[in-house]
Structures are given as C-alpha cells and as structure tokens.
Amino acid sequence: MDIFGFLDGASPWWWVAGAFALGIVEVLTFSFFLIWPGLAALSVAVVLWMFPETSGAGQLVWFAVLSVVYTFIGRRMVMSRPSPAEQSGLNNRALHMVGRTLELADDLTPGAVSTFEIDGIRWRGRLEEGAATARAGQTVQVTDTDGMLLLMARRL
DSSP states (O other): OOTTGGGTTOOHHHHHHHHHHHHHHHHHHOOSSTHHHHHHHHHHHHHHHHOTTOOHHHHHHHHHHHHHHHHHHHHHHHHHSOOHHHHHTTTOGGGGGTTOEEEOSSOBOBTOEEEEEETTEEEEEEEOTTOOOBOTTOEEEEEEEETTEEEEEEOO
16 A cells, blocks of 8 residues: 555646745744755755656655755754854944044043943943053043943053
8 A cells, every 4th residue: 555656646846836835834933944844845846857757655755854954954054154143243332332442531540440432422441451541632442342341452
C-alpha cells in the first residue's frame, strides 16, 4: 500500500503553491522558521521539474531532508549576523557623540563626572582616568560611551 501515491505524477506547481502558503504563514506570524521549509518546497518543485518520475515518497524525503538542512544552515546564518540595531546604534544616542569635540566651560578632573552641552542637549561625561586635568577653554574629544555617560580625552 502506497500512502504517498497521491503525490505520484503531481505537478511541481503543487510544491510551489505549498511554498507560497508557507511563506504567507511566515509573513503573518514572523516565526522566522517557516521560511526554510518554504525554500525546501521550492527546491522539491525544481527537483520534480527536472525529474518528473520522482515518486511521492521520494518527494517527501527530499522535502524532509532539505527542510532540515536549510533550517540548520539558515539559523546559523541568521544567528551569526549582528542585528541592525546593534550595527547602527539606532537606539543609543550617546554612541553618535563619539568623535565629537567640545570646548570645556569648567575645569574637569579625571574620573569626575560633569555635565556638558552638545548641540543644546545636556550630557554627563567623564575624563578618562590617568589624564591630566583639563582646564576651562581646552578642547576634549568624546572617545567612547558607558551607557549614556560620555568618556572623553584631552585633545592636544
């Protein structure tokens, strides 16, 4: 008894339709999982187009194997890339201040936290440890951040 006999002689377009159905469910659920079986269904459609005599059981074996392979490869590929928010610093306004220079209105001693104004916005900042005291009127440069605290170095 062939339980997958209904797939014998099936058109590759059935697999394409299945791939689109999985793609629609993926878009509606944002699961980031169904995209890989959808790609496997498209691949089975290509296999069936190239080898139309493929049995129903063979089609399902191709689909199962390719789903697993694509899922492992896809997950590894997705997990290895940093998220766009991490790359751009979109939600980290302080990161956009790195490299900016400003003239001090007051003296600044290393390690002491003080407030500064950059483009009309007040920021908290600290001169890096081990640096000489920066006097009023001297220029400092933002070198890094620690959360929303700007870390600065004297600019010569």
